Amino acid sequence: MNHTRKSWWGAPRTITNTIENRKISWLELFSDLVYVVIIHSFVENLSEHFTLFGFVTFWVLFLFFFNTWTNMVLYFDLHGKANLRNTCFALLQIVAVAITATYTTDAFAGHYTGFILAYSFNQLIYMYLYFKTMVADPLHATTTRPFLIAYIVGEIIFIGSIWAPSLLWQQGLIVLSLLIFISTVMAENHNFDVEFKRRGIPFELNSAILERYGLFTMIVLGESLAGIIEHMTAEHTELADYTHFTAALVCIIGTWMIYYTLMDEREVTASHYWPISLFRGIHRFLIACLTLQSFFISQTYETGKPIYYTGLIIVTALVLLALLALTRPQLYNVHPLSSPKLWATSGTIVLMLLTLLMPVFVGLALTDVALLTLGIWSWTTQV
Structure with a gap:
């Protein structure tokens, strides 16, 4: 029964199971479409908030959204398969990013709660996906486990900022969580070196x-x-x-x-x-x-x-x-x-x-x- 379930639902591709001359799938192209609206929202909100605070907000929001895009791009490339599982989670992530994008204007106005909750749900999707790659491929824990631990810490800070004692404290905690999210992979360079060399994966x-x-x-x-x-x-x-x-x-x-x-x-x-x-x-x-x-x-x-x-x-x-x-x-x-x-x-x-x-x-x-x-x-x- 378990074998039958996997045959139609599918499992993540292991990192060593590379696809030669891989082509971008229609699903990947469709997942990029939501960023058309996000980029437009950035430009429109900058027009309304042409201030130092507006530009700082732009950089913070851009890095949050682009970090999501990068994580999903890498997941597609390293672990994606043309199966129902991959399709369902990709579409769910598109919905989550779209919902998060609706709070962009609020964030430019200094109201962050909706953005924090929506973005956190979005992050939990690919945190779960990366966790499952570690379960399916225990050797991948060399890089995946530290990645997930760092993201859990970042999420605790990120969500905790909702209850910060002041707006300045909240903004500081949001930036701190962002720095954790975007620096995690770079900080793991040694782990990637170890895993990639051990498993014969090219650095490219x-x-x-x-x-x-x-x-x-x-x-x-x-x-x-x-x-x-x-x-x-x-x-x-x-x-x-x-x-x-x-x-x-x-x-x-x-x-x-x-x-x-x-x-x-x-x-x-x-x-x-x-x-x-x-x-x-x-x-x-x-x-x-x-x-x-x-x-x-x-x-x-x-x-x-x-x-x-x-x-x-x-x-x-x-x-x-x-x-x-x-x-x-x-x-x-x-x-x-x-x-x-x-x-x-x-x-x-x-x-x-x-x-x-x-x-x-x-x-x-x-x-x-x-x-x-x-x-x-x-x-x-x-x-």
């Missing part, structure tokens, strides 16, 4: 994971496009509006071209686990900056104010710096970025920063030229 990010990062990046760029199109269709009809719209659009296109040209066919492998963790951390920072770029592009286009343009240039420069950090080091790149592309990207960053001395839309036009030139040149040399 396969093409499926890299493609998931690329798809998330596409979601953020899609939000950038949606933002400027929404502003354009609302009330803008003059020639200058179309000119500014085009300038904002070209900025997005240039960013897209540079990212996908530099990241295309990238092979990420290392001799230890910590460079792999570092690569994922840098990519997380890059996607956060792209989300901020979406906000600043729409606000620059809508208002033309220098403060928004300054923010746009700074975060776009940070995106390019993050791309250099992802593609240049031999620490995890099989084929590091060439020196000419390194200098060309660095020169583009310098030129963009110089445009801060110019009128907003003149500077944006020059930034567009710089980004497009770098993107087209990188693509032609790669082809």
